Amino acid sequence: MKLSKSKIDRAGVGLAKENYRDADEWIEYEYILDEYRKAHLQPLTETTLELQQWLTGYESDYYVAQRLKRKPQITRKLGRLSVRLTQLQDIGGCRIIVEKNADVDRLLNFIEQRVAEQSSLSIDKITDYRDRGRDVTGYRSLHILLSRGGYKLELQVRSRIQHYWSESIERTSVVYGHYLKESEGDPAVIGYFQRLSDAFFELESGREPSAKERLEIDELKIQSEAIIAASEKGRVLSSHVNEGIIKTLVEKETRNPNPINNWIIIFDWSTGAFVSWDIVGRSPEEAMDAYVRNENLYPVDKDFEVVLIGSSKIATVRRTHSHYFGIETYDNVLENIEESIIGFSKRMDIDVGARQILLKLHTKHFWGDKGVATSTLKNHFCQNVLTFDSSLEVLLQKGLVYQNGPNGPVSLNIKMRNEVEQYV
Template identity: 60%
Template sequence: MIISKAKIDKSGKALAYSSELTEEILELEEIFDLYRADHLEPLSNTTLELQQWLHGYGSTYYIAQRLKRKPQIIRKLKRLSVRLTQLQDIGGCRIIVNSNRDVNDLIGFIKQKVSTGSSFKLLKITDYRERGRDITGYRSVHMILSMAGKSLELQIRSRIQHYWAESIERTSVIYGHHLKEQEGDKAVIEYFKELSDVFYEIESGREPSIQSKISLDKLRIQAQKLIETSDKNRVFDSFVNDDIVKTLTSTQGVSESLNNWIIVFNWNTGIFTTWEEVGREPSEAVRKYIYYENQFTSAENYEVVMIGSSDIATVRQTHSHYFGIEKFDNILENLDSTIVGFQTRMDIDVGARQILGVLQRRKYWGKKGISIDTLRNHFLKDLITIESSLRSLRDKGLINMADSQSPVSLNIKKKSEIESYL
């Protein structure tokens, strides 16, 4: 089905600015969905070609793709006052490498590969690393590619640039403001800007000044107070147990081909609601994507994303903001730095915290226990990491649980520690 450019742009304008639901709006939404869907096949082919090149690259990397979420597209149309056909990042691919130097090497590597023949064209390179893209401090290299008549965006980031981007992404949802779009309190935006600048100095081999570290620390304290006020469910300093990724990896493994997954994340509780494999076939994958977007809306604080990769474990790296903000000492392990990050308590996952909450509210302490089946079927139906979360609580001595068939209760000797998590 061939759709005119004017009709496509009209669909984008209708979704961005129309508040009434009419027959025409519904028809235009179908056109919008079809236009977005048309990016998936060119995107997948581009990602596969890049992946094949990277096999011979010789350095550590992570690669994944995503089809841009509808709420993001609509916000961008409004924010930039552009037409839908002008957007160049509806289909996007991301590559993460270890260092800023590796980013430089990879840019040269890709340019050389394109010059010797590829199925896509390299239209433009925009380097946001030296100054940052805007007042938020976003740093990355963006390559605009053209494949089968569709513009696609390739982002290349170092590990530390990616850490910053994922941190601000997670913070934005919990805080309730799109920080990368310059929404929210000035102190929070300024903190991330200064953090990005300090990271850039470190990656460039320069030690940040004492003054910049002191300024950053003051902003960090201010920003964290503002964020914590918005974080009613303590999602910010929680993380999601990796058990779901390990399970999917063990059943699906790694392949040379590409697969797509629909991920539904509930930001109200900080847990995955759904993680479904939808395959490579574009029309079926996008049909499922639209279905989940309609079922789990952004207005209700759900995030629905379709991610493509040859290895499901890659998603843990490329979209880490769903799993929790990594500790600074992990990110800066190879750098001589004394930068302090947000103070978080991340030694139990969010599922484990939910279990503690249920047991405390229901007064299951000491000898008074509850069966795991009852816990799962009556109180924690949506918790897909219940087994691994229970094991982590048992290993920390916070619950009494002899084995997977035994009743569960809170360890009364750890009462003060348990309450500190809640």
């Protein structure tokens, strides 16, 4: 079905403003938006593959991945800004993470040279938010607006520290329940991230934040943590990278060797845990069918987030979309600025799945000699813990639980009661 611009824009307005005659018209608008999103996937994938091919000759470390903008983000943006659906320039997006801010400039020059050598891809506009930060939030990144086959695509290029900040505020926004990058929420929380971004910029520029600046950021952090802790989901903010998740995804990836795999990742922000992850087809039709189906099954108003991400390696997605996997603290940041200034990035030493196992054992009073069969714990009490095996291994290594034999009964370690109580 050929979609005209007017029909696409009318669907965008109807969904953003919830303005439709009846259920049939709403279904039609949803279909049009999904078809319009789908049309971006092929040119986006071609662009990502081309970028990857170019970057094989690039002499610094980088990570690259693509994503189609989620439906709630699209409708919210249309409702917030005076813009039509066909005017949105970031429905198809690609992200490249490099080591340092200076590498962003080098990569921009490199990409400009390569684009000039061919005709299928063009650069329409370059917007640099790095020096001053965008608006009051402090967001920093280089945005390159590309065109391919009549579709606008957005390429974001960031340093590791800029990306770390962006992923931190993304995770905090979901936990807090306010879109901080859109200036929603308490000014203290927004101010914390703005000042943190400024401090990171100073570090990347070779300048140390002053003692006064550090103290002010630390005070904002304390205020912000209290505000976040008061929210219902405050504990989800603490993050731990579960290597078991990465291992499972890599195993799936090796069974599907492709230049780019499309992944559907479903995350439950109410628990801070994955619901599902799977490789879907390379074709736009197959990928979008899975995307839309899962968006309907796991709605955003129930705290689910469904995302379609494309990458040549799942380990790259861990870097480019780290707020799903747990945000690591970068050593090169901590070497230059006290850990207290990092605030929300502080790592927990067990993952969400491990905490869920502990909580279940604790509420069922499985201590010491009173254990529960591993199979019962996994398949009955913890059937929704996708990382059960790796999470249980973490608990065993820390001595928080006992297991009588490889598949024997599991119970909490009485000698570690105080530690267990702190986790649950």
